[in-house]
Amino acid sequence: MGYNDKWELFSEKYKNLCTGHDVIPDSLFKEYGVNRGLRDINGNGVLTGLTNISRIDSFRMENGQKEPCDGKLWYRGYNVTDLVQHIPKDSFGFEKIAYLLLFGELPSAEEAKDFSELLAAGRELPTNFTRDVIMKASSKDIMNSMTRSILTLASYDDNLNSTEISNVILQCLNLISVFPMLAVYGYHAYNHYDRNESMYIHRPDPNLSTAENLLMMLRPDKKYTFLEAKVLDVALILHMEHGGGNNSTFTTRVVTSSGSDTYSAIAAAMSSLKGPKHGGANIKVMEMMDDIRNHVRDYSDKEEISQYLSKILAGEAFDNKGLIYGMGHAVYSLSDPRERVFKGFVEQLAKAKHREEDMLLYNNIETLAPELIAEKRKIYKGVSPNVDFYSGFVYDMLDIPVELYTPIFAIARIVGWSAHRLEEIVGMNKIIRPAYKSVMQERELPCDTL
Incomplete structure (x- = not known):
């Protein structure tokens, strides 16, 4: 058996055998209170440290309730x-x-x-x-x-x-x-x-x-x-x-x-x-925008744009993942402050580069996508364009290769x-060492040992 054949054999062995050991049931994560990806059930990050360098605001407390707000x-x-x-x-x-x-x-x-x-x-x-x-x-x-x-x-x-x-x-x-x-x-x-x-x-x-x-x-x-x-x-x-x-x-x-x-x-x-x-999020936005350009003829026709965005959301278009890239953020709720301050500069550059039609398409998607997502998905914190929605467009206008x-x-x-x-x-002066709960089952070594 050749070298490549052996690698293929062990690759198949892992897929058929080892993945069974490595797949942990969802119920166990809930039983032991493990927050996958260090995020709680609402998508909030698990607190793992303190910093004095920066801060992100996406919610505010009102009458003891956490309410989405414009991001800062x-x-x-x-x-x-x-x-x-x-x-x-x-x-x-x-x-x-x-x-x-x-x-x-x-x-x-x-x-x-x-x-x-x-x-x-x-x-x-x-x-x-x-x-x-x-x-x-x-x-x-x-x-x-x-x-x-x-x-x-x-x-x-x-x-x-x-x-x-x-x-x-x-x-x-x-x-x-x-x-x-x-x-x-x-x-x-x-x-x-x-x-x-x-x-x-x-x-x-x-x-x-x-x-x-x-x-x-x-x-x-x-x-x-x-x-x-x-x-x-x-x-x-x-x-x-x-x-x-x-x-x-x-x-x-x-x-x-x-x-x-x-x-x-x-x-x-x-x-x-x-x-x-x-x-790599801005690259996915650019790929999606190229796909939209290929399927939408009139960039000012909100109905035509909305119909195609609905297909993307339904997993029937673009990469079939059901995602409108550049919309929503892991932390921000109603708005991404970086996108808001950046957009004015993007519009200036689009005008200078004679890309007003593309800017119109971006503006219409920015308006329509959150409405469509809110209609079709359960959104607990709001959805809005993030900075990556425009950054790829800017790099493209600057002739920067992808x-x-x-x-x-x-x-x-x-x-x-x-x-x-x-x-x-x-x-800090302390090594970061989080804990993992072992759910491994103990086994008896078979009589015909190794």
Whole structure:
């Protein structure tokens, strides 16, 4: 029997035998009070820790009852909507908000300048790293490419395992600095070696913001408009942090609590974020929107749009999963504040890119989908569009390839991961070790032993 035949045999054996052992009846979860996915019966997250970094509001208490409310997201005590709206129209805010999340206070003008210069100085990869690591084994999966690069960067760090706060801050800032390069260079390597396209590697410009550098390094001619960079900057700010309970941030804290190094903790978070249930939501929205465009002729005809959305909800169209992607959120109820503040920038970009018809389609789906979902499903907390409903549309208008959608999420979210790693080291000092109840049955060893 050949090697592949043996693997196929054991694969079938697992499906036929072992899955029987590994499937645990639903009744046992209820009997032992186990909240699957660390969520209670109403979908609320089980409390596993405390944080001073951010907060999400989606309900309010009225007469002792929990009532859905418009969502709010807070960074270090500041409403994110206010933070975005107070960034001067002629400048960028990613670096300033990153400073806020990491250090807990808004920077002064001098501190903001010094911090931006520090990030710019950190946008330097080791000699020949791009050639020997990123280009050596190109991959369509840029998240995997980035994760490999992160773990390889650990080999260049003489203080790899030190968890002294000054060292961890330095490591986090260096990773925040190089993440755009790891993503864009990883894409260019894939585009060249796997798709036979031209290769170009642009070095970052120390005088440009993170959003500007991203667009400049990605495009062959290095050109971009201020509006393009501004909208991308806002997208990065809104994806930067979202509480300690999301899957990748919790992963960061779990790995950090074991005493592991910064690179391992961030690589683990990357592995979590790349999962389609977490960081890939905007890709599903884009796939769904392409399908809707193929089946709806008039983007202003709400009746025609409603009929097709009903088919999607019934599992009769698109991917047959019965989901309208980009609608609803695990935490928010009546509204996602990120979507609300982002939409105004999306509309500006759509006008500049002559994509008003697409914007009309998005607007109509945003209005119709919650009504249809409420009619057909039992909704305990309301449903509304989330930030991923529009983020993919923005990346498409910016000519960002779909392979970079989730990596751009990571470029933003590493700031939040870094803040939570620091908070875990400073304030917790206890390994996170949840309990699992064993429901295994004891068995007697047969007489004809092994």
